[in-house]
Amino acid sequence: MSKTKSVAADVDIVPKGTDEDWVYTQTIKEHFFSPQNLITDASKMKDYDGLGMVGSPACGDMMKVWIRVDKKADKIKEMKWQTFGCGSAISATSMLSVMVSEKGGMQIEDALKIKPQDITARLGGLPTRKIHCSVLGDKALLSAINNYFLKSKQKDRVIKESKRMIDKIAKVTDHDIEEAVLEGAHDLAAVQKKTKAGIGNPSVIPEIEQLIRFYTEKYFG
């Protein structure tokens, strides 16, 4: 589809039941309407060095990331991606691909340090409730880098997650739940608002609730 001309007004979406003024910044809109490094035909992505994936259509967001690596310099040369998700999910992945490939590429070491907050900052901000759910790009990238480590026989460099995976579908760890509790989410609904844990995978809800109680008591008990 040809690029549509942007209308002057900001897109204004106010989620039901909140007073949040939810305006997508111009940067987000630019990345949404003209995504960078997007791959529209995945079958053509053959000579990549690492492939990573996160999320599921059931949770409303899913990302697939391919990387090409300059092995000598240990730099990411290129990141291609596909995203199923809302406007901020698409924009955030696009922005991440720019961040790791601009200025001749990013050192793998630095790429592993990218946090959702860094992507959000480059986008000019996102409502907090959107950050945890739609900025999954860093997790997809980590998974692609690990895949590269494995494929290039650098097993010792694989980032072993010290965190424990709670919801495999939403890729939510115990650490994510701890962080959500610290940010003020003290029940399942509130934690789900921040992390989507258990939404597409209700069988893990009892475990999530147990962790919420544990962390709530630990920090606020």
Add this chain to the structure above:
Amino acid sequence: MPNNIYLDYASTTPTDPEVVKAMQPYWNDVYGNPSSLYSMGQKSKKALIAARSAIADTFSCQPEEIIFTGGGTESINLAIKGLFQYQKEPRHMITSAIEHHAVIDSAESITRQGHAVSILPVDEDGLVNLKDLETAIKDNTLLVSIMLANNEVGTIQDIRAIGNFIEKLNKKRVAKDLPKIFFHTDACQAAGALDLDVQKLHVDMMTINGSKIYGPKGIGVLYKKRDVPLTALVSGGGQERNLRSGTENVPGIIGLAKALELAEKNKKKENARLSKMRDWLIEQILQIPKTRLNGHPTKRLANNINISILDIEGEATLLYLDEIGVQASTGSACTSESLEPSHVIRALGRPYEAAHGSIRFTLGKHTTQKDLKYLVSKLPDIVEHLRKASPVDVDMDTLDKSIKTFPREITEL
């Protein structure tokens, strides 16, 4: 490029200029409080009485059975919480899985007072099964609340049959010394499209509001049959037969009455015009591969189109539509507070991925065939573009199978 194609009439409607005109005198000329004795107050009161009578005529009820409130949500809250607050013993309510949040959240709130609530499932088109209702009824059931037409998917319930069933059952219950069951219907989406005669519908309470029928926002009606005992939720000066205190919103009430009058007058013609456009648009959108209609194919509001477009996410589609000047809505989680996709689409048995990809277009009196043609000329490209960017490829057979095998059980809140 036409840049303002509003296809979200189920969300709210523009106020009809005739309604605005009817309200006009009541802002600055006849602004008296209807409770005041002097002539300007009495003028307001007279207008209020006339509006109440006109609405009562449309409903085939008595004027004193009309309660004006601050909107549909308030009417529903009053019908449910007001009825249960009056009770001293724990009682039981039955509602459906596809009700508006005003009903579901009010139902949830009465459980905190010790009352019980059963939620009826719906079939894959959104219809409540009378047999399920029969199963759910308990000796202490006090209220059944089922919406006349659904706001998201447009499915029209057979409220007459449900009302008839409850009426007959009540006769048997009286003989057995069991308490009467009251029947409320949320008719906010149905107003202007369906018959609102409460005698024919066999309902004891019914909710409508102004903002869905080209009337003002912030004004609603609760029809309440004389024998329904309610406790007021808003106390004060005792207006609306002590059930809704506060100085009457005279301009709003006049506007609502006018809007209802116009809606009734145009109903037949508008239904015919819109249903033709609806069927055309459904047919066109379903030509896009991997799409499924949500809601009943025929028992559906004349203005409602709700379709799941698989492999893409609804909010992203809406952003593209907004960019070409089309305003619609989605059941995707991204526009909800809870990050849970639409409970209505889910209750039909659609899996999460179908709910995330659902798009609702609701037509109204300014909608033209030209608007829809424009939409149809753009939508397939938007879908194709987003699908190319998406790593998801839902298997449609699996999807259809999961709809068939979706558990449809009565659940307890």
